Amino acid sequence: DGEFACCSTEDRQEMQALWHEIWSAQFTGRRVQVAQSVFEDLFEREPDAKNLFGRVNVENIDSPEFKAHCIRVVNGLDTAISLLDDPFTLIKQLDHLGKQHQNRDGVKKEHFELMGRSFLKVMPQVSSCFNAASWSRCFDGIARRISSHLSA
Numbered sequence: 001d002g003e004f005a006c007c008s009t010e011d012r013q014e015m016q017a018l019w020h021e022i023w024s025a026q027f028t029g030r031r032v033q034v035a036q037s038v039f040e041d042l043f044e045r046e047p048d049a050k051n052l053f054g055r056v057n058v059e060n061i062d063s064p065e066f067k068a069h070c071i072r073v074v075n076g077l078d079t080a081i082s083l084l085d086d087p088f089t090l091i092k093q094l095d096h097l098g099k100q101h102q103n104r105d106g107v108k109k110e111h112f113e114l115m116g117r118s119f120l121k122v123m124p125q126v127s128s129c130f131n132a133a134s135w136s137r138c139f140d141g142i143a144r145r146i147s148s149h150l151s152a
C-alpha cells in the first residue's frame with residue numbers, strides 16, 4: 001500500500017504537461033468533447049457497455065445528463081493526474097473511485113482496459129505532443145488501481 005510506482009517522474013511530467021495543454025485550449029467544451037469521443041470509441045469496441053450508463057441518458061451522448069457524466073469522469077481523472085506527485089493520497093483517492101465502481105453492477109476490469117485504448121486513440125487527435133508510452137504507463141496504473149477489485 002502507499003506505493004504507486006507504475007510510471008516514472010518523467011512519465012508523470014509528460015502526462016501532466018499533456019493534460020494541461022489540452023485543457024488550456026481555446027474552447028471550454030473541450031473536456032466534455034474529449035470524454036464524449038472516448039465513450040463513443042468505447043461503445044464501438046464494446047456495444048454492451050452502453051447498458052451501464054442508462055441512468056445518465058447514454059442514448060443521447062449530447063444530452064445534459066451524459067455531458068455531466070463526462071465531466072465527472074474527466075474531473076476524476078484530473079484529480080488522479082494531479083495526485084501523481086502524492087502517491088499516498090492518490091492511492092486512497094483511486095480506492096475510493098474503485099468502491100464507487102464496485103457499486104455499479106456490470107462494470108468490469110476489461111472495460112478499463114478498453115477505455116485505455118479509447119484514450120490512446122482520442123488523445124493524439126487533441127494534442128500536438130502526445131507521448132503514448134508515458135501516457136499509457138500513468139493511465140494504466142490509475143485504471144488498474146481503480147479496477148483492482150472488479151471482476152475480469
Ligand code: HEM
Pocket residue numbers: 049052053055056069072073074076077097100101104107108111112113115142143146
Ligand atoms: C480512469 C477511468 C475512470 C474514471 C476516472 C471514472 C470516474 C468516474 C466518476 C468520478 C464517476 C461518478 C461517481 C459517482 O458520482 O458516484 C463515475 C461513474 C461511473 N462510471 Fe466511471 N470512471 C472511469 C472508468 C469507467 C469505466 C471504464 C466504466 C465502464 C465502462 C465506468 C463506469 C461507470 C458507471 C457505470 C458510472 C455510474 C454512472 C451513473 O451515474 O449512473 N467508469 N466514473
